[in-house]
Amino acid sequence: MIWKIFLFLLLCFVSIAGIAFPIVQSPTKWYEFPFILGLEQNAKIIFFHVPTSWLTVIAFLMSTIFSIQYLRKKNLDDDAKSYAAAQLGIIFCILATVTGSVWSKFAWGSFWSWDPRQTSIFALLLIYGAWFALRSAIESEDKRATLSAVYSIIAFLTVPFFIFIMPRIMTGLHPGSADDTNAGPIIDFKMNFSMQLIFFLSMIGFTILYFWMWNLGYKSIILKEKINRQLTRG
Amino acid sequence: MKSYALFQKDFHSELRTRYAINSLAMFIIVAISVILFSIGNENISPGLTGGLFWVIIFFSAMSGLSRAFVSEEERGTSLTLQLIASPATVFTGKLLFNLILVFLMNIVITLLYSMLFAEFIIQNYLLFFLTFVFGNIGIAISSTLIAAIIAKAGSKGTLYPVLSFPILLPLILTSVKLTSFAIDGVPISEAFFELAIVLCYDIIMISASYMLFDFIWKD
Numbered sequence A: 001m002i003w004k005i006f007l008f009l010l011l012c013f014v015s016i017a018g019i020a021f022p023i024v025q026s027p028t029k030w031y032e033f034p035f036i037l038g039l040e041q042n043a044k045i046i047f048f049h050v051p052t053s054w055l056t057v058i059a060f061l062m063s064t065i066f067s068i069q070y071l072r073k074k075n076l077d078d079d080a081k082s083y084a085a086a087q088l089g090i091i092f093c094i095l096a097t098v099t100g101s102v103w104s105k106f107a108w109g110s111f112w113s114w115d116p117r118q119t120s121i122f123a124l125l126l127i128y129g130a131w132f133a134l135r136s137a138i139e140s141e142d143k144r145a146t147l148s149a150v151y152s153i154i155a156f157l158t159v160p161f162f163i164f165i166m167p168r169i170m171t172g173l174h175p176g177s178a179d180d181t182n183a184g185p186i187i188d189f190k191m192n193f194s195m196q197l198i199f200f201l202s203m204i205g206f207t208i209l210y211f212w213m214w215n216l217g218y219k220s221i222i223l224k225e226k227i228n229r230q231l232t233r234g
Numbered sequence B: 001m002k003s004y005a006l007f008q009k010d011f012h013s014e015l016r017t018r019y020a021i022n023s024l025a026m027f028i029i030v031a032i033s034v035i036l037f038s039i040g041n042e043n044i045s046p047g048l049t050g051g052l053f054w055v056i057i058f059f060s061a062m063s064g065l066s067r068a069f070v071s072e073e074e075r076g077t078s079l080t081l082q083l084i085a086s087p088a089t090v091f092t093g094k095l096l097f098n099l100i101l102v103f104l105m106n107i108v109i110t111l112l113y114s115m116l117f118a119e120f121i122i123q124n125y126l127l128f129f130l131t132f133v134f135g136n137i138g139i140a141i142s143s144t145l146i147a148a149i150i151a152k153a154g155s156k157g158t159l160y161p162v163l164s165f166p167i168l169l170p171l172i173l174t175s176v177k178l179t180s181f182a183i184d185g186v187p188i189s190e191a192f193f194e195l196a197i198v199l200c201y202d203i204i205m206i207s208a209s210y211m212l213f214d215f216i217w218k219d
Helices: A002-020 A040-073 A076-108 A116-136 A141-169 A193-233 B002-017 B019-039 B046-064 B067-075 B078-084 B087-116 B125-151 B156-184 B188-217
Strands: none
Touching: A002 A040, A002 A193, A040 A076, A040 A116, A040 A141, A040 A193, A076 A116, A076 A141, A076 A193, A116 A141, A116 B156, A141 B125, A141 B156, A141 B188, B002 B019, B002 B087, B019 B046, B019 B087, B046 B087, B046 B125, B046 B156, B067 B078, B067 B087, B067 B125, B087 B125, B087 B188, B125 B156, B125 B188, B156 B188
16 A cells, blocks of 8 residues: 555656756756757656657567467466556557657647657557457457467567667657757766656656556456356356 | 468469459459549659559458468368368468469559559669569568468458558568669669568568467467
8 A cells, every 4th residue: 555655656746847847958956957959848748758658668568478478378367467468558559649749749840740750659559459459359268369469479579670670760850760960869868867867757657557557457357257257157 | 292282272272263363353453443543633753653552562462362261261171271281381381372372463563553653663673673572472471370360250351451551561661662762763782771671571470470370270
């Protein structure tokens, strides 16, 4: 119980700090952020957009890992864990896309411009959507778990290309693209210390939130299956 | 060789009825006609014709390549197939069939396309040939694997493009880029990176297919 309160306080602090701390030319107090060339005021999105995108990839990775476990041991609990991870993954994917397009309206003038990184988060949404569509099209439990596990593994082979390779080699608008001269991958510790602090606290807070929700999710799926089985058996 | 025998079985049964070939040919003609009608008398840039070329290839592949496994399920012969051959052999046989089908289909599409779209003029033939070969191999491999997955699911027709598109997307994006390079006359030395991506995609997909097909195929 204590750590849930702690998590709540941490996320509150991160959200308020991320939005309210001012960005000034030369920071004097500990809670002021400096300007980053090319981003200025809209740099604050980094506290929300980067953790959600990172968690999308982590959720998908976990979904694939439990799929591999299912294929090895044929234990339906692993399928439930994979499903819970994918549910959270698609939520975080939608959040990342929305925060990203809100930011792009302020930074580049339009909500969607088919920048390589926007295209790749859209491709990730399509992969998740296709995975859920496949699951809903199969009746038998074992077949559903096997086929969705196989598809999850195949789809995961394309994810490194989309998330890590394609946006860095193609020219685009997003920071870190091939032709980015000033902003660059800011995570490269070029950030001011107070920004780094809030940023890493945000990452930690969102990651703990994700693991907590995933825990609840897969346990409730397993329990629901158990109850269904007992009810149908009479 | 067993997989070659499987390929021959599919080849002969398709030639006997010619159902699949005919409907695929009609689909190609319909798809190209729809795009021609929508463009009308507008002038389109050569780069855009390169992109539309791969759109037609993708949808024709979605229409025709699932037959390899779905026909087995429909005719009730998939259990027999499971008994007589190991999964790798079955996959090789179906892959051979889909490879031949993809190449035939895409040669027809390329010929029709170059005749009907005046702006589709290729300057670097070797680059286009390499893109064509590697891209088609990639489409055949991924489509065969996804066809095996959906053969066991319901609503096969609509599910097939939905599942295939994210898997084929890296291949299509890179092939569109390579086709626009070929249209612009970029030398192969500058397109080397994208060619490497397509080749790596083929190798990754074929390794993953052989490893995963066992799980899909066995009941």
